Amino acid sequence: MSLTLSLHTSPEVPVEADVISPDRLNNLNESALSALPVFHGNVQAKIGDFFKVQGQYNGEIRVEGDLSKVKHIGAGMTSGRLIVNGDVGAHLGAGMQGGKIIVDGNVADWAASEMTGGRIIIKGNAGHMLGSSIRGSATGITGGEIIVHGNARNEAGQAMRNGLIVIGGNSEDLTGVNMLSGTIIVLGKMGIRTGAGMKRGTILSMHDADLLSTFTYACTYHPTYLRLYLTYIKKLGFQIDDAKLSGNYERWAGDSIELNRGEILLYRN
Amino acid sequence: MSENTRTIKNAVCTFCGCVCDDMELTVDLDEHRITKAKNACILGRSWFSEHVIEDRPIAAIGGKEVSFEEAVEESAQILTKAKFPIIYGLSEASVEAQREAVAIADYMRGSIDSTSSVCHGPTGMAFQGVGESTTTLGEVKNRADLVIFWGCNPAEAHPRLFTRYAVTTKGMFIPRGKKDRTVVLVDPRKTASAPVANIHIRPKPATDFEMIWALRALIKGKKVNASIEKVTGVPLETLQDLAERMKNCNFGVVFFGMGLTMGRGRYFNTGALFSMVTDLNEYTHFVVKPARGHGNVTGADQVLTWQTGYPFGVNFNLGYPRFNPGEFTAVDNLARDGADAAMFIASDPASNFPKAAVEQMKRIPVISLDTRRSVTSELAYVVFSTSAWGLNEHGTAYRMDDIPITLRPAFESPYPSDVVILSAIKNRVFELNIDKRSIGMSARSDIGKATLHASM
Ligand code: SF4
Numbered sequence: 001m002s003l004t005l006s007l008h009t010s011p012e013v014p015v016e017a018d019v020i021s022p023d024r025l026n027n028l029n030e031s032a033l034s035a036l037p038v039f040h041g042n043v044q045a046k047i048g049d050f051f052k053v054q055g056q057y058n059g060e061i062r063v064e065g066d067l068s069k070v071k072h073i074g075a076g077m078t079s080g081r082l083i084v085n086g087d088v089g090a091h092l093g094a095g096m097q098g099g100k101i102i103v104d105g106n107v108a109d110w111a112a113s114e115m116t117g118g119r120i121i122i123k124g125n126a127g128h129m130l131g132s133s134i135r136g137s138a139t140g141i142t143g144g145e146i147i148v149h150g151n152a153r154n155e156a157g158q159a160m161r162n163g164l165i166v167i168g169g170n171s172e173d174l175t176g177v178n179m180l181s182g183t184i185i186v187l188g189k190m191g192i193r194t195g196a197g198m199k200r201g202t203i204l205s206m207h208d209a210d211l212l213s214t215f216t217y218a219c220t221y222h223p224t225y226l227r228l229y230l231t232y233i234k235k236l237g238f239q240i241d242d243a244k245l246s247g248n249y250e251r252w253a254g255d256s257i258e259l260n261r262g263e264i265l266l267y268r269n
Numbered sequence: 270m271s272e273n274t275r276t277i278k279n280a281v282c283t284f285c286g287c288v289c290d291d292m293e294l295t296v297d298l299d300e301h302r303i304t305k306a307k308n309a310c311i312l313g314r315s316w317f318s319e320h321v322i323e324d325r326p327i328a329a330i331g332g333k334e335v336s337f338e339e340a341v342e343e344s345a346q347i348l349t350k351a352k353f354p355i356i357y358g359l360s361e362a363s364v365e366a367q368r369e370a371v372a373i374a375d376y377m378r379g380s381i382d383s384t385s386s387v388c389h390g391p392t393g394m395a396f397q398g399v400g401e402s403t404t405t406l407g408e409v410k411n412r413a414d415l416v417i418f419w420g421c422n423p424a425e426a427h428p429r430l431f432t433r434y435a436v437t438t439k440g441m442f443i444p445r446g447k448k449d450r451t452v453v454l455v456d457p458r459k460t461a462s463a464p465v466a467n468i469h470i471r472p473k474p475a476t477d478f479e480m481i482w483a484l485r486a487l488i489k490g491k492k493v494n495a496s497i498e499k500v501t502g503v504p505l506e507t508l509q510d511l512a513e514r515m516k517n518c519n520f521g522v523v524f525f526g527m528g529l530t531m532g533r534g535r536y537f538n539t540g541a542l543f544s545m546v547t548d549l550n551e552y553t554h555f556v557v558k559p560a561r562g563h564g565n566v567t568g569a570d571q572v573l574t575w576q577t578g579y580p581f582g583v584n585f586n587l588g589y590p591r592f593n594p595g596e597f598t599a600v601d602n603l604a605r606d607g608a609d610a611a612m613f614i615a616s617d618p619a620s621n622f623p624k625a626a627v628e629q630m631k632r633i634p635v636i637s638l639d640t641r642r643s644v645t646s647e648l649a650y651v652v653f654s655t656s657a658w659g660l661n662e663h664g665t666a667y668r669m670d671d672i673p674i675t676l677r678p679a680f681e682s683p684y685p686s687d688v689v690i691l692s693a694i695k696n697r698v699f700e701l702n703i704d705k706r707s708i709g710m711s712a713r714s715d716i717g718k719a720t721l722h723a724s725m
Pocket of ligand 1: 282283284285286287288289308309310311312313314427428429430
């Protein structure tokens, strides 16, 4: 049986629970697990104060309940599977290095910030700063995959240096702002100021977008590698029709204020 | 008016970020009020004349008058018991009071935030992200031959900025005053500042970022898509002309205000402006200054940065300061994360915060320190009446260009200053906390490591 943590008491104020991560919970029995420290606001509490702990870690942790006030779940994890049933608070999987997080719900801001490896799958919507950098640092995610089936808000993939972000719904403003490299795929619409300050990297959208005046139209073509990417995300459960697999895309180069080596691809026909 | 008056020379007006220090105040000592404020602008005059001693109890709990000591004890208990308390305000308080407030936030392990988070917070974030090419107002007065006001309206918000520092005043290298300066206003509206401008550029609202981005490209000699006129409403030629003026001036300065910081894009707008100014320094000397509003909001940024490393939105839950606007800023703390106690210092958030945040204020114990009655003090549980900073108390205030100015009080108040109140609360919180925190310290040092690591 895998390890299950079900929320029995909703916290009044945010709980910081970066202990909820395979790295920290393996090899412990139920009572040792329940005694692990979390922070409830400024007071130290125990996992057991909020969660009912059942089972033993066998490579998988399940967390259940309305976790919208529980922050930092899975932060820094390196391996294993973490399955979250319910909405979850900020900083989910921040600095994650490996393993897999699957969320059946919505996630708050800063999910997967500065991740370096592993995969996060979000079945609902993501908040602001998805896969971004932490305030004050220059680089966002440097690897890994972030797969969102719903929408994402502002600054998705801000300053990313590598990795893949897929957003099945729409993204809001400043998608891929200050991006250094990597790939962002938005199947829905993007807000304004996409790719502002980007140096390299690819942002793809299946819809038209209002681009900044520092992006220039290059050509309309069919990038070969795109088919590979789209086939891959189709396998992850996204709807991609054949027209898009073999279709033509407008290529816009930018941001000319920076290196002008980035590209925004917009589906044409 | 009585005969018993006193005149105070070189007094300081703390109403706006100009912090004018050439006031000549006439004080009626019997009536405890200022009857004349020579040199003050219209805002300053009403600031000085408004300050009369209101008849309020020094302290009240739940609407009942109590002694100072009882109110201090109650406040300290509230703040110590809380798990996620917040201190907010600070802009109309002296540096000395702000320093005490930071100490309380540290001891109680809560959040501290200033009114910056709802005005120039994005500026602080852009400082961190981009850096600032800065200046003092004295340099602007003596050197600036190109003055740009972006999304601010000094004629109504900082009336003496024009006459004392930036437009009409004559300087060492600007002998003829306004004749030697080019003044540009960027604002969608025709504000009261428009008449002083030689050039008024009126972009469509909330297109500042697009306009600055295009200017950056032009400054760097890059091509700009002609669609820019459609987006911003400003013809490409106008932008080209402005870019050339900026590159060719001797000393340029941009003052910007909330039109920029609170528009869509927030810290990206200010970040873009700072980047543009950085770009310009390849060609000439160019600087940028936020036109800060409330008296000592600049001081709040200064004190918080000096004490915690960050300008606003700082949280001490884990025992060390963490900075995250959007997470630890007052509105978010109240509206989303359910702060369970709040202390508001010299500010009235109940009158201007979003509804969800105000609703939360009504549910939790609130402590208010203010010189006068306000919406916040009405809903507060513990209310302190304070003397007015700058008028009744000594202290220090920061001008918008980060210059500290010593205050010269005009008359005495029967109420204690916020420094006195805050330091009493601080001492009591410290005592109470020693008991509360003596357990569990070792485990605390372990938690949050992953996060800390990630933030490095
Ligand atoms: S400009 Fe500002 S500081 Fe100066 S007198 Fe007017 S309100 Fe006071």
